[in-house]
Amino acid sequence: MNEYSVHKIIETIKPYITEIKGEINIKTTVRYIKPFEQVDEYSLDWINSNKKEKQLMAHNSKAKVIICDNEVEYNDTLKNDGKVLLCVENPKLAVALLGTHLFSEKYPEFFHPSAVIDNAAEIGKNVFIGANCTIGKCIIGNNVTIHPNVVIYNNVTIGDNVLIHAGAVLGTDGLGCERLVDGTLVKFPHLGGVKIGNNVEIGANSYIAKGALSVTSVGDGTKINGLCFIAHNVIIGKNVLITGQVMIAGSVEIGDNVLLSPGVVIREQVKIGKAAHIGLGAVVTKNVPDNEVWTGIPAKKFEK
Amino acid sequence: MNEYSVHKIIETIKPYITEIKGEINIKTTVRYIKPFEQVDEYSLDWINSNKKEKQLMAHNSKAKVIICDNEVEYNDTLKNDGKVLLCVENPKLAVALLGTHLFSEKYPEFFHPSAVIDNAAEIGKNVFIGANCTIGKCIIGNNVTIHPNVVIYNNVTIGDNVLIHAGAVLGTDGLGCERLVDGTLVKFPHLGGVKIGNNVEIGANSYIAKGALSVTSVGDGTKINGLCFIAHNVIIGKNVLITGQVMIAGSVEIGDNVLLSPGVVIREQVKIGKAAHIGLGAVVTKNVPDNEVWTGIPAKKFEK
Amino acid sequence: MNEYSVHKIIETIKPYITEIKGEINIKTTVRYIKPFEQVDEYSLDWINSNKKEKQLMAHNSKAKVIICDNEVEYNDTLKNDGKVLLCVENPKLAVALLGTHLFSEKYPEFFHPSAVIDNAAEIGKNVFIGANCTIGKCIIGNNVTIHPNVVIYNNVTIGDNVLIHAGAVLGTDGLGCERLVDGTLVKFPHLGGVKIGNNVEIGANSYIAKGALSVTSVGDGTKINGLCFIAHNVIIGKNVLITGQVMIAGSVEIGDNVLLSPGVVIREQVKIGKAAHIGLGAVVTKNVPDNEVWTGIPAKKFEK
Numbered sequence: 001m002n003e004y005s006v007h008k009i010i011e012t013i014k015p016y017i018t019e020i021k022g023e024i025n026i027k028t029t030v031r032y033i034k035p036f037e038q039v040d041e042y043s044l045d046w047i048n049s050n051k052k053e054k055q056l057m058a059h060n061s062k063a064k065v066i067i068c069d070n071e072v073e074y075n076d077t078l079k080n081d082g083k084v085l086l087c088v089e090n091p092k093l094a095v096a097l098l099g100t101h102l103f104s105e106k107y108p109e110f111f112h113p114s115a116v117i118d119n120a121a122e123i124g125k126n127v128f129i130g131a132n133c134t135i136g137k138c139i140i141g142n143n144v145t146i147h148p149n150v151v152i153y154n155n156v157t158i159g160d161n162v163l164i165h166a167g168a169v170l171g172t173d174g175l176g177c178e179r180l181v182d183g184t185l186v187k188f189p190h191l192g193g194v195k196i197g198n199n200v201e202i203g204a205n206s207y208i209a210k211g212a213l214s215v216t217s218v219g220d221g222t223k224i225n226g227l228c229f230i231a232h233n234v235i236i237g238k239n240v241l242i243t244g245q246v247m248i249a250g251s252v253e254i255g256d257n258v259l260l261s262p263g264v265v266i267r268e269q270v271k272i273g274k275a276a277h278i279g280l281g282a283v284v285t286k287n288v289p290d291n292e293v294w295t296g297i298p299a300k301k302f303e304k
Numbered sequence: 305m306n307e308y309s310v311h312k313i314i315e316t317i318k319p320y321i322t323e324i325k326g327e328i329n330i331k332t333t334v335r336y337i338k339p340f341e342q343v344d345e346y347s348l349d350w351i352n353s354n355k356k357e358k359q360l361m362a363h364n365s366k367a368k369v370i371i372c373d374n375e376v377e378y379n380d381t382l383k384n385d386g387k388v389l390l391c392v393e394n395p396k397l398a399v400a401l402l403g404t405h406l407f408s409e410k411y412p413e414f415f416h417p418s419a420v421i422d423n424a425a426e427i428g429k430n431v432f433i434g435a436n437c438t439i440g441k442c443i444i445g446n447n448v449t450i451h452p453n454v455v456i457y458n459n460v461t462i463g464d465n466v467l468i469h470a471g472a473v474l475g476t477d478g479l480g481c482e483r484l485v486d487g488t489l490v491k492f493p494h495l496g497g498v499k500i501g502n503n504v505e506i507g508a509n510s511y512i513a514k515g516a517l518s519v520t521s522v523g524d525g526t527k528i529n530g531l532c533f534i535a536h537n538v539i540i541g542k543n544v545l546i547t548g549q550v551m552i553a554g555s556v557e558i559g560d561n562v563l564l565s566p567g568v569v570i571r572e573q574v575k576i577g578k579a580a581h582i583g584l585g586a587v588v589t590k591n592v593p594d595n596e597v598w599t600g601i602p603a604k605k606f607e608k
Numbered sequence: 609m610n611e612y613s614v615h616k617i618i619e620t621i622k623p624y625i626t627e628i629k630g631e632i633n634i635k636t637t638v639r640y641i642k643p644f645e646q647v648d649e650y651s652l653d654w655i656n657s658n659k660k661e662k663q664l665m666a667h668n669s670k671a672k673v674i675i676c677d678n679e680v681e682y683n684d685t686l687k688n689d690g691k692v693l694l695c696v697e698n699p700k701l702a703v704a705l706l707g708t709h710l711f712s713e714k715y716p717e718f719f720h721p722s723a724v725i726d727n728a729a730e731i732g733k734n735v736f737i738g739a740n741c742t743i744g745k746c747i748i749g750n751n752v753t754i755h756p757n758v759v760i761y762n763n764v765t766i767g768d769n770v771l772i773h774a775g776a777v778l779g780t781d782g783l784g785c786e787r788l789v790d791g792t793l794v795k796f797p798h799l800g801g802v803k804i805g806n807n808v809e810i811g812a813n814s815y816i817a818k819g820a821l822s823v824t825s826v827g828d829g830t831k832i833n834g835l836c837f838i839a840h841n842v843i844i845g846k847n848v849l850i851t852g853q854v855m856i857a858g859s860v861e862i863g864d865n866v867l868l869s870p871g872v873v874i875r876e877q878v879k880i881g882k883a884a885h886i887g888l889g890a891v892v893t894k895n896v897p898d899n900e901v902w903t904g905i906p907a908k909k910f911e912k
Contacts, residue, residue, distance in 0.1 A: 035496050035517045092492065093482040099493025114420065114436075116722065116739040116756070131420040132436045132453070132722075132740045134756035134774070147476075148420070148438035148455045149740070151756045151774035151812075166438070166455035166473045167509070169774045169812040172755075175833040175851065178701035183847040183865040183883075185831050187809065188700065189707025192643050201491065204455075204473040204511050205531075205775070207812050207834040207852070213643045223489050225479040226511040227533050227551075227813075229835050229852040229870075239487040243479065244511070244533040245551040245569075247835075247853040249870045249888075257487040262533075262553045263569035263587065265853075265871035265889040275487075280553075281569040281587035281601060283871065283889035297601050297889060297905050339800050339821045396796065397786040403797030418724065418740075435724040436740045436757070451780075452724070452742035452759045470742070470759035470777045471813070505795065508759075508777040508815050509835075527793050529783040530815040531837045531855075543791040547783065548815070548837045549855040549873075561791040566837075567855045567873035567891065579791075584857075585873040585891035585905060601905050 003029045004102055006065055006084060009044065012101050013067075013086070013094045021074035021085035028064045028082070033095065033103050039063050044103075046095045047072065058085065067091045067098075107145045124160070136171065141198070155193035155210060162196055165204040165226065170194055174209035174216075174232025174250060188212055190232060197221070203228060203244065219256065237274070255290065307333045308406055310369055310388060313348065316405050317371075317390070317398045325378035325389035332368045332386070337399065337407050343367050348407075350399045351376065362389065371395045371402075411449045428464070440475065445502070459497035459514060466500055469508040469530065474498055478513035478520075478536025478554060492516055494536060501525070507532060507548065523560065541578070559594065611637045612710055614673055614692060617652065620709050621675075621694070621702045629682035629693035636672045636690070641703065641711050647671050652711075654703045655680065666693065675699045675706075715753045732768070744779065749806070763801035763818060770804055773812040773834065778802055782817035782824075782840025782858060796820055798840060805829070811836060811852070827864065845882070863898065 006024045010017060031042040039045050045063035047054050049071075058072050063083070066072075070087045078085070088094045107128035111117060115133040123129075123140045130148035138152050141160035146152075150164050153171035164170070171194045177185040192211025196218045202208070203226030210216060211233045218224070219238035227245045230236070234248050237256035247265040248254070254266075255274035263281040266272065271287045278284060279295030279302065288294050293302040310328045314321065335346040343349050349367035351358050353375075362376050367387070370376075374391045382389070392398045411432035415421060419437040427433075427444045434452035442456050445464035450456075454468050457475035468474070475498045481489040496515025500522045506512070507530030514520060515537045522528070523542035531549045534540070538552050541560035551569040552558070559578035567585040570576065575591045582588060583599030583606065592598050597606040614632045618625065639650040647653050653671035655662050657679075666680050671691070674680075678695045686693070696702045715736035719725060723741040731737075732749045738756035746760050749768035754760075758772050761779035772778070779802045785793040800819025804826045810816070811834030818824060819841045826832070827846035835853045838844070842856050845864035855873040856862070862874075863882035871889040874880065879895045886892060887903030887910065896902050901910040 033493055033495060033517070035515070035519075037518075090482065093484075093490060096482045096490040096492045099495075100490055103493055103495075104491075112420070114418065114722065114740070116720070131438045132418075132757065134739045147457075149436065149453055149471075149757055149775075153755075153774070165476045166457070167453075167471055167757075167775055167813065169834070172773050172812040172834065173809075175809065175811060175831055175849075177831055177849055178698065178704045179847075179865075180701075184829055185847050185849055186701060186704040186708055187712075187831065188704045189641055189711055191641055191707075191711075201477075201479065203479060204476040205471065205509050205813050205835075209834070211643070213641070214645075215643075221488055223479055223481055223491065226473070226476065226513070227509075227531065227835060231852060231870075239483070239489050241479075241481055241483075241489055244535060244553065245549075245853075247871045249852070257483075262535075262571075263551045267870075267888050280571050280589060285888060337797055337799060337821070339819070339823075341822075394786065397788075397794060400786045400794040400796045403799075404794055407797055407799075416724070418722065435742045436722075451761075453740065453757055453775075469780045470761075471757075471775055505781075505783065507783060508780040509775065509813050525792055527783055527785055527795065530777070530780065530817070531813075531835060543787070543793050545783075545785055545793055548839060548857070549853075561787075566839075566857045566875075584875050584893060 002102065003031050003042075005029055008102070009065060009098065010086065013088065013097050016088045016090070016094055016097070017086055018070060018089060019085075019087040021072075021087060022078060022083055024084055025064070025082055028084070030065050033099060044095075044098065046091045048092055049090070058083070067094045112148075118154070130166070138171075147204075153210065156196070157193065158196045159198035159200065159220070161199045163201045165202060165206075167205040168202050168207075170196070170202070170208045171210045172207065174212060176212060176232065176250065192216070192232070194218075197238070200224070206230070231268070306406065307335050307346075309333055312406070313369060313402065314390065317392065317401050320392045320394070320398055320401070321390055322374060322393060323389075323391040325376075325391060326382060326387055328388055329368070329386055332388070334369050337403060348399075348402065350395045352396055353394070362387070371398045416452075422458070434470070442475075451508075457514065460500070461497065462500045463502035463504065463524070465503045467505045469506060469510075471509040472506050472512075473510075474500070474506070474512045475514045476511065478516060480516060480536065480554060496520070496536070498522075501542070504528070510534070513538075535572070610710065611639050611650075613637055616710070617673060617706065618694065621696065621705050624696045624698070624702050624705070625694055626678060626697060627693075627695040629680075629695060630686060630691055632692055633672070633690055636692070638673050641707060652703075652706065654699045656700055657698070666691070675702045720756075726762070738774070746779075755812075761818065764804070765801065766804045767806035767808065767828070769807045771809045773810060773814075775813040776810050776816075777814075778804070778810070778816045779818045780815065782820060784820060784840065784858065800824070800840070802826075805846070808832070814838070817842075839876070 045061045046067040111129045112131040117135040120137040124142035136154035139157045147166040156171040173190040176188040197220035201223045206228040208230040209232040221239040224242040225244040231250040233251040249268035254272045257275040259277045261280040266284045273290035277293045282299040283297040285298040295302045349365045350371040415433045416435040421439040424441045428446035440458035443461045451470040460475040477494040480492040501524035505527045510532040512534040513536040525543040528546040529548040535554040537555040553572035558576045561579040563581045565584040570588045577594035581597045586603040587601040589602040653669045654675040719737045720739040725743040728745040744762035746764045755774040764779040781798040784796040805828035809831045814836040816838040817840040829847040832850040833852040839858040841859040857876035862880045865883040867885045869888040874892045881898035885901045890907040891905040893906040
């Protein structure tokens with residue numbers, strides 16, 4: 001169990017703090033972020049800015065350290081309870097930062113004995129490989145966590161601080177076919193690989209194919225949720241947020257900071273510009289310029 | 305192999321029987337429900353009400369016990385073959401009940417030695433855990449069947465009589481992110497859990513995320529098919545039928561007795577009212593009232 | 609490592625060669641097809657017909673044997689480098705054929721010790737079963753490759769030359785339910801099986817349900833990509849190309865040579881005629897005649 005002083009909490013989110021309300025008791029410590037109903041005196045609590053009863057929530061919280069916005073007033077009730085308010089513009093972001101840096105589960109350096117790891121795999125430091133994984137001839141960086149039942153084929157390179165959830169499959173064959181005159185499908189060879197950057201997350205039961213003759217790549221900081229399909233030769237930029245059950249067909253290129261909403265389908269070879277947002281369930285059939293919001297089927301620029 | 309008397313068959317579906325045609329021979333027994341072409345004298349056979357040649361099907365069947373509706377007439381041909389007709393309004397329902405109560409495959413109490421089970425897991429009676437499963441710090445009820453390669457993370461509670469198919473992942477991290485000004489995605493901590501009620505079925509390779517700070521829950525009697533995505537904080541009622549490849553985004557609430565057709569996508573925080581039906585491939589972007597049928601993209605109320 | 613003479617290469621694609629430009633040096637051999645940037649003198653190289661700088665690509669290639677179309681001219685530069693051009697109408701098809709027949713990865717006959725194989729399973733020659741697979745009471749043909757973490761339930765028959773990728777689940781229960789008056793879902797029994805033809809490929813984390821009382825079947829030469837859902841009682845013809853994340857509901861019938869684009873959803877009991885093409889993300893709600901192209905939601909015949 002970790003235990004942090006209020007000073008450590010403040011230090012972690014310092015650039016985002018606009019005001020500290022109340023006095024810091026050096027005896028106050030924080031051990032965890034808990035579900036609302038389980039918050040106790042050792043919890044860090046937080047109040048989302050969109051809540052109506054923010055003042056009341058601050059009064060009722062059992063926590064001593066509360067992240068909230070400036071609208072919550074410091075008064076005798078809070079003072080008598082020895083509470084301190086760390087005010088920020090976006091409390092959810094502050095909690096996300098604290099969760100990531102102080103409270104996320106750390107997995108030890110460990111290869112489960114049931115994992116099948118190719119002798120030629122190059123694996124960095126502080127790597128956790130869960131039960132029943134299969135790891136091919138790969139290069140895996142440092143501080144990587146691989147949950148159970150993940151399968152990584154040969155020729156996959158994974159950066160540092162990557163998190164891969166259960167059942168994901170990386171580096172499988174893509175499926176591009178040519179047809180003979182009699183209809184027979186002839187599969188184009190898939191001889192490329194997969195390159196995953198640093199600080200990437202890949203969700204449970206997701207699928208990433210190797211490139212046909214090149215590399216399917218996922219940029220630094222990109223987060224991919226579960227049941228997503230990333231086809232061969234796809235090139236994904238940095239800090240792209242790919243939500244659940246997204247389908248990205250072959251050779252698609254996705255710029256930095258893009259958001260793909262749940263259930264999006266993208267046609268092969270389409271380019272999605274930087275910081276574009278694609279709406280829920282959209283089917284994207286042509287290139288999307290930078291910074292635009294596209295929705296619908298087929299997807300078009302969304303005008304308010 | 306089980307072997308049931310006609311009386312046992314009748315007892316199991318008694319409330320649904322409108323008439324018994326023919327005499328019950330106490331020597332007649334039923335051992336199984338079989339695919340049509342394999343029906344023999346020890347099979348239970350049935351005739352769907354929408355068939356055109358119901359009388360002929362009854363004559364041709366090799367079975368002695370036939371579930372059908374009242375329109376099939378009892379005559380000398382059936383009598384000479386020693387057949388008995390158990391007439392019900394909905395033969396398919398009667399077969400489903402018999403299948404569930406008498407003929408479904410029972411798995412023994414057994415933990416496959418290759419399954420990796422956390423020492424702190426609390427597991428009830430008559431639980432089958434298949435090969436290469438990973439079971440975290442969970443609570444699992446009685447009469448639960450878990451097929452091979454299922455991964456259950458920590459903090460998942462599972463009721464009684466639950467059936468989980470191969471490759472399903474329960475309790476994985478959801479993925480909610482905040483963005484820093486430079487685009488960096490910061491993941492919100494996922495510290496909640498998953499609660500699965502009694503008599504639930506979860507299909508192969510489906511995904512159920514834990515709640516961020518609360519619990520993702522699935523109500524009693526709900527059936528979820530394969531490749532479904534149930535995001536963090538989703539609350540699903542009782543007896544909901546979720547067909548294949550359905551995508552339910554974060555914090556959605558689904559009432560009792562709802563039907564979600566294949567390929568449905570539901571926007572985060574939407575509420576689906578009780579007994580609503582959502583049509584094939586619909587993309588639901590706003591709340592659906594009780595008992596309504598919604599279809600299309602974006603989904604709208606369906607008017608005949 | 610394989611090493612092939614130019615004659616062997618020519619023999620393999622002979623019916624497709626329209627012209628051979630340059631002399632065949634009997635010392636020239638080919639060892640592999642490589643990603644573009646890794647092409648060397650032992651590689652087979654190819655130039656796609658849609659490229660603009662085909663002549664330049666031929667000059668720049670480090671390979672000695674180049675598959676291209678007739679537009680590339682043979683000149684002294686190519687001659688001095690000892691290159692030979694094998695001209696075909698569709699270079700991509702020729703490479704696909706060579707990849708399939710000469711350069712695809714062969715897996716040895718091997719059952720990984722961690723695979724759990726039912727004693728009653730009947731398994732042919734040259735079958736590779738990867739780590740952490742579970743194989744029920746099945747019949748598996750010759751030259752079958754099953755990647756890690758595949759689960760095959762009982763009553764599945766698999767032909768020859770089949771390739772199944774990681775995490776696929778075959779023969780799981782479908783999910784058809786009847787409702788009681790109080791809303792309770794009663795599952796119809798699933799007692800059928802799955803039949804996979806010869807030369808079939810099934811992608812990673814895909815799902816194929818057994819039939820309720822019959823057989824779900826996949827015809828010879830059909831290729832299914834990852835995260836696809838094939839429901840109970842579906843009948844798929846020969847040489848059907850099913851791309852990623854396709855959803856085929858119960859009892860659908862699909863003719864030979866059909867193409868289903870990414871993200872397609874097909875309503876239960878619909879029939880798709882031979883050689884029909886279904887476009888990206890289409891939701892098919894009624895029967896599609898032979899040879900037609902259907903797109904959109906709901907899908908309609910596409911007229912140029």
